[in-house]
Amino acid sequence: MIDDRPVMDDHLHLDPDAHRGIDAVRDFARVGGTHLLVVNKPSWHLGVEAETGADFRPVFERTIEIVDEAASELEGNAWPVLGVHPGLITRLVDDRGFDPEEARDLMQAGIDVAAEYVDSGEALALKSGRPHYEVDDDVWAASNAVMRRAFERGAELDCAVQLHAEASEDMTEVADWAADAGLPSHRVVKHYASGRLEGPTPSVMADKDRLQTAAERGEPFLMETDYIDDPDRPGAVLGPKTVPRRVRWLLENGFEEAVRMAHVETPKQVYSIDTEATLERD
Secondary structure (H helix, E strand, O other), rough: OOOEEEEEEEEEEOOOOOOOHHHHHHHHHHOOOOOEEEEEOOHHHHHHOOOOHHHHHHHHHHHHHHHHHHHHOOOOOEEEEEEEEOOHHHHHHHHHOOOOEHHHHHHHHHHHHHHHHHOOOOOEEEEEEEOHHHHHHHHHHHHHHEEEEEEEHHHHHOEEEEEEOOOOOHHHHHHHHHHHHOHHHHEEEEEEEOOOEEEOEEEOOOOOOHHHHHHOOOOOOOEOOOOOOOOOOOOOOOEEEEEEEEHHHHHHOOOHHHHHHHHHHHHHHHHOOOOOOOOOOO
């Protein structure tokens, strides 16, 4: 731990079979990390080419298994975040011959199955979003429909929805869609966010410039690495030690309140988790 305080990475992936997996968790814990939100890897990365919503179950269940293992390595806890990666729509339409409406229906069915795990208490939150790259209008519309389904399920379950989406500092329209579905905007989390965002809660990538911006704003935010645990892309995003190291940097630079905001207050507000109460102390 770092000064007996919780340190949470809000969004990372663990490969349960093909790469570092639990070794990455041990790295995180060794430098002071205590809590993790582990997002399932894209279904096709785990060898699943879904035809029905039920076909996503092995992805979700394998993720839950590795999260259980991860929790045993931490002084705090780990939780699964389950859903359908928005990039799947391109794979379905471009590679597998689906039309956008068929892809939408399959992805919405996957969201519905992920919601079952939240409902049973086996997962904490849902993941959805839309492509962060240019797509045709019909694919964009289908992707937004999938995201809206996630908001509906999040509202029904009173759980957060993490979004993988385009880079933006203003997503008030998306937050309004969530509110229209009954999901408060603070329970919508923009993963891979910059330090400034209007609408959803930003899950800020843990580089110094973005974090300083977020800390100086004084608004709720989370910290993440988006570690992907992929041996073919070792430098694609930040490593699992980064969040604890950036917490130390923030503390050294006088941002103690921002650290508490990111690792205690915002997790409680967004996910209804108490990172202090779940922290083992001698």
